[in-house]
Amino acid sequence: MVSLRCHRSKYIWATLGVLALLWLYIFPVYRIPSDKEMVEEVLRQGQTWSRNQTAVELYRKLLTDCCNPKRMFAVTKENSPLGKVLWYDGEFYHYHTVTNETYPIFVQDTPLQLPLKRCSVVGNGGVLKHSGCGNEIDRADFIMRCNLPPLSKDYTDDVGTKTHLVSANPSIIEKSFQNLLWSRKSFVESMKAYGSSYIYIPAFSMKPGTDPSLRAYHALADSSSNQTVLFANPDFLKNVGIFWKNHGVHGKRLSTGLFLVSLALGLCEEVTAYGFWPFSVGLDERPVSHHYYDNILPSSRFHAMPEEFLQLWHLHKSGTLRMRVGSCAKERMELKREK
Structure with missing residues (x-):
């Protein structure tokens, strides 16, 4: 009897051990550095940075192999002919x-003139406030922005004025423009801030976002806008999500910023990212708002912003892309002194 109990106990503990390993495999335990530790890490690295062409080409190949951004980043007549089923990347069992x-x-x-040369990918982080990065951002050949950010005179010194591609999440169309059900005028007027840019909309990510996205297209088309709406290809978004999950980002869904950085790494010869800083204090250890224009926090249920930053910081240190976290104005003054 004692022997039987002993064997049963060993079996139970072995089973629990296997279950624990499976749990850790699916939900890995890792520690995100504290805000202070990240400040110290960035300050240790300093402002010196040099591009590593080998690393750039390697990452472009990895993204091409997994996601083919040149051909697949947008839904086109070529990759999505009549009758094709577009499976929503943000939810199961729904398709268009x-x-x-x-x-x-x-x-x-794909309407872009490839390859793109120097690209600025501009996030909306509060670290951009008082950065003086506007002129530097605008000097890029192609500028991507996230989720229809404000570009009024209050912000242009820090974030620039030019836009070549801007993402428009359907949730913004819902919250700011009431799904375009009652009036389209304010939406059309607000879009003029982005000039003759591409409007990149994930219309086929989640089913509730499809109709508002299509209304946005028709609102701009009917107003003879000089902007071109591109619908994000759900296959591209799904594959980019898998790519980053395999590289240590475990959020339910990637942020728009990481999608755009991924796109830039696949399309551009040089990539500089601005406004990506998901921590509560800046390099001077003073509080930083979440966005440069407000302090509304994202839902932690969907995004894993610190994990995303750590992956981008790794790419920065390897010379694959450049992350601008500190003050661009300060660096300009130092360059002038050296001259």
Whole structure:
């Protein structure tokens, strides 16, 4: 009897051990550095940075192999013909079949003149406030922005004025423009801040976002806007999500910023990222707002911002892309003194 109990106990503990290992595999335990530790890490690295062409080409190949951004980043007539099923990347069991209604509003093929040269990817982090990075951002050949950020005169010294591609999350269309159900005028007027840019909308990520996204397209088309709406290809978004999950980002969904950085790494020869800093204090250890224009925090249920930053910081240290965290104005003054 004692022997039987002993064997049973060993079996139970072995089973629990296997279950624990499975749990750790699915939900790995890791420690994100504290805000202070990240400040110390960035300050240790300093402002010196040099591009590593080998690392750039390696990452471009990795993204091409997994996600093919040049061909697949947007829904086009070429990659999504009539009858094709577009499976939503943000939820299970829902899809959109390309019909005679949606097919005509897709661009023929990728409209960008590739390869792009110097690209600025501008996040909306509060670290941009008082950074003086506006001129530097605007000197890039191609500038990407996230989720229709404000570009009024209060902010242009820090974030610049030019835009070549800006993402527009359907949730913003819902909250700021009431899903375009009652009026389209304020939406069309607000979009003028982005000039003749591409408006990049994930219309086929989640089913509730499809109709507002299509309304946004028609609102701009009917107003003879000089902007081009590009619908994010859900296959591209899904594959980029898998790519970063395999590299240590475990959020339910990537942030728009990381999607755009991934796109830039696949399309651009040089990438500089601004406004990516998900920590509560800056390099001077003073409090930093979440956005440069407000302090509304994202839902932690969806994004894993610190994990994303750590991956981008790794790419910065390897010379694959450049992260601008400190003050651009301060660096300009130092360069002038040296001259």
